[in-house]
Amino acid sequence: xxxxxxxxxxxxxxxxxxxxxxxxxxxxxxxxxxxxxxxxxxxxxxxxxxxxxxxxxxxxxxxxxxxxxxxxxxxxxxxxxxxxxxxxxxxxxxxxxxxxxxxxxxxxxxxxxxxxxxxxxxxxxxxxxxxxxxxxxxxxxxxxxxxxxxxxxxxxxxxxxxxxxxxxxxxxxxxxxxxxxxxxxxxxxxxxxxxxxxxxxxxxxxxxxxxxxxxxxxxxxxxxxxxxxxxxxxxxxxxxxxxxxxxxxxxxxxxxxxxxxxxxxxxxxxxxxxxxxxxxxxxxxxxxxxxxxx
Amino acid sequence: xxxxxxxxxxxxxxxxxxxxxxxxxxxxxxxxxxxxxxxxxxxxxxxxxxxxxxxxxxxxxxxxxxxxxxxxxxxxxxxxxxxxxxxxxxxxxxxxxxxxxxxxxxxxxxxxxxxxxxxxxxxxxxxxxxxxxxxxxxxxxxxxxxxxxxxxxxxxxxxxxxxxxxxxxxxxxxxxxxxxxxxxxxxxxxxxxxxxxxxxxxxxxxxxxxxxxxxxxxxxxxxxxxxxxxxxxxxxxxxxxxxxxxxxxxxxxxxxxxxxxxxxxxxxxxxxxxxxxxxxxxxxxxxxxxxxxx
Numbered sequence: 001x002x003x004x005x006x007x008x009x010x011x012x013x014x015x016x017x018x019x020x021x022x023x024x025x026x027x028x029x030x031x032x033x034x035x036x037x038x039x040x041x042x043x044x045x046x047x048x049x050x051x052x053x054x055x056x057x058x059x060x061x062x063x064x065x066x067x068x069x070x071x072x073x074x075x076x077x078x079x080x081x082x083x084x085x086x087x088x089x090x091x092x093x094x095x096x097x098x099x100x101x102x103x104x105x106x107x108x109x110x111x112x113x114x115x116x117x118x119x120x121x122x123x124x125x126x127x128x129x130x131x132x133x134x135x136x137x138x139x140x141x142x143x144x145x146x147x148x149x150x151x152x153x154x155x156x157x158x159x160x161x162x163x164x165x166x167x168x169x170x171x172x173x174x175x176x177x178x179x180x181x182x183x184x185x186x187x188x189x190x191x192x193x194x195x196x197x198x199x200x201x202x203x204x205x206x207x208x209x210x211x212x213x214x215x216x217x218x219x220x221x222x223x224x225x226x227x228x229x230x231x232x233x234x235x236x237x238x239x240x241x242x243x244x245x246x247x248x249x250x251x252x253x254x255x256x257x258x259x260x261x262x263x264x265x266x267x268x269x270x271x272x273x274x275x276x277x278x279x280x281x282x283x284x285x286x287x288x289x290x291x292x293x294x
Numbered sequence: 295x296x297x298x299x300x301x302x303x304x305x306x307x308x309x310x311x312x313x314x315x316x317x318x319x320x321x322x323x324x325x326x327x328x329x330x331x332x333x334x335x336x337x338x339x340x341x342x343x344x345x346x347x348x349x350x351x352x353x354x355x356x357x358x359x360x361x362x363x364x365x366x367x368x369x370x371x372x373x374x375x376x377x378x379x380x381x382x383x384x385x386x387x388x389x390x391x392x393x394x395x396x397x398x399x400x401x402x403x404x405x406x407x408x409x410x411x412x413x414x415x416x417x418x419x420x421x422x423x424x425x426x427x428x429x430x431x432x433x434x435x436x437x438x439x440x441x442x443x444x445x446x447x448x449x450x451x452x453x454x455x456x457x458x459x460x461x462x463x464x465x466x467x468x469x470x471x472x473x474x475x476x477x478x479x480x481x482x483x484x485x486x487x488x489x490x491x492x493x494x495x496x497x498x499x500x501x502x503x504x505x506x507x508x509x510x511x512x513x514x515x516x517x518x519x520x521x522x523x524x525x526x527x528x529x530x531x532x533x534x535x536x537x538x539x540x541x542x543x544x545x546x547x548x549x550x551x552x553x554x555x556x557x558x559x560x561x562x563x564x565x566x567x568x569x570x571x572x573x574x575x576x577x578x579x580x581x582x583x584x585x586x587x588x
Binding site (some may be wrong): 078110111114115116117146161162163164165168171197198199200201202204205206208209210212213214229232233235236237 | 372404405408409410411440455456457458459462465490491492493494495496498499500502503504506507508523526527529530531
């Protein structure tokens with residue numbers, strides 16, 4: 001088995017990814033969870049990593065293993081946009097309970113007006129710039145908790161907005177991990193919410209009434225709730241996606257729903273897995289470490 | 295102690311009221327809870343009532359005690375608007391485990407288009423008509439779970455709409471039972487949401503970001519979340535309240551917030567306690583029982 005060279009940790013909007021990496025860029029082991037209980041502090045990260053690396057021969061290493069993490073609160077001061085996606089130079093070195101782990105925490109992003117904060121998404125953006133240098137357009141990063149829209153240009157994050165749509169879907173009992181097979185109901189609710197976004201609370205109540213009175217099928221209920229919430233979000237986020245190159249990054253049915261919704265609006269979004277972009281961003285930070293001793 | 299004549303039970307949008315009543319209309323005992331675990335079936339009602347009446351001498355009664363309940367699912371077929379608020383003639387007699395209780399369940403209301411359902415609110419409306427015969431205007435019934443807007447005219451419920459604003463406030467961790475003392479923050483968020491209701495999810499995210507980045511005080515967080523949600527609702531419900539006589543029925547800080555919001559919009563809402571109107575509606579149904587044996 002190849003030797004462990006570094007560990008990447010991505011905490012972002014309800015997703016948690018941990019990758020044990022070899023020096024050649026191959027993945028020795030990966031643990032990616034959606035809607036995970038997230039580590040929020042460096043100590044949480046260390047506690048989560050130690051069982052994963054317990055079976056690995058860290059003892060034959062002279063130097064500690066670099067752990068590059070993002071999405072943690074408080075460890076590194078947030079960077080204010082417009083700015084480049086943070087790299088290893090902006091990371092904070094944080095002591096851990098185990099001296100074999102050399103933890104570096106990448107900072108998140110803040111925006112002054114409108115006030116907004118992003119933790120973990122900045123590393124997906126770094127990954128997008130790593131795989132598509134010179135990308136000019138918009139990233140729609142749909143996570144299990146929130147969706148982040150970020151305008152990217154000239155290697156920088158220009159501005160961003162977040163919508164707690166995923167969290168609202170979950171609060172309304174909509175499980176986007178279930179296959180959503182009522183496409184017509186989704187499209188109709190999406191169109192209604194986009195044309196009359198102020199009616200969202202009323203639409204959601206109407207879906208409940210139909211479920212109650214008309215025995216609306218669970219698939220239709222889910223399709224209409226997700227269509228309504230995503231439609232209201234797209235209406236509010238229109239300045240982000242209208243006429244732009246859009247990359248939708250996410251996982252599974254939720255990302256598919258965003259992609260379908262944007263396609264319905266005449267946008268032609270490209271899609272990517274958010275965990276792949278996150279690993280690309282963490283890998284870029286690892287490469288910025290000139291040597292393991294830095 | 296006066297003799298128990300009848301019992302009123304009101305289940306509505308997160309509120310539960312039980313009144314033990316004397317024949318002269320005086321209240322022997324009352325139990326009113328907000329955000330209560332609600333009885334939803336007649337058996338639930340009986341189970342909840344039996345401990346309350348255990349200490350009362352029901353044994354000296356020849357006839358069972360009339361129990362007039364509303365807001366229960368499935369017991370009585372919903373009436374479709376436009377129609378009068380249901381009275382005792384529309385109630386279903388439902389057997390209970392205890393033959394000393396003569397349970398009559400008032401039906402709720404349904405609307406065909408847009409699809410909507412109301413359970414418990416119809417009895418508040420009956421109470422409003424009882425205390426204000428000939429009322430012509432709009433009832434805004436703000437409950438812990440949902441808010442119901444109902445157009446009332448010529449003794450009938452013309453149409454209604456429900457908004458799950460209370461439930462969303464609760465899901466967002468906003469406790470409206472806490473005193474909301476940041477009126478400026480509430481008013482600003484209300485105005486912003488009313489002018490740009492589509493931006494609701496974005497506004498809520500911004501409040502979180504400010505709480506995170508700027509240590510926004512909990513009172514201000516609560517005021518802005520409630521202002522945003524109520525503002526989005528008022529924007530969508532504008533056809534209900536604009537230029538109308540509005541009665542806001544509710545309890546405590548939530549009802550005050552609706553009243554303040556409508557006042558900010560130039561409406562001059564009257565206010566009433568929803569539990570008082572509910573009891574008036576139940577009492578009207580009791581009077582419709584020609585004799586205890588009916």
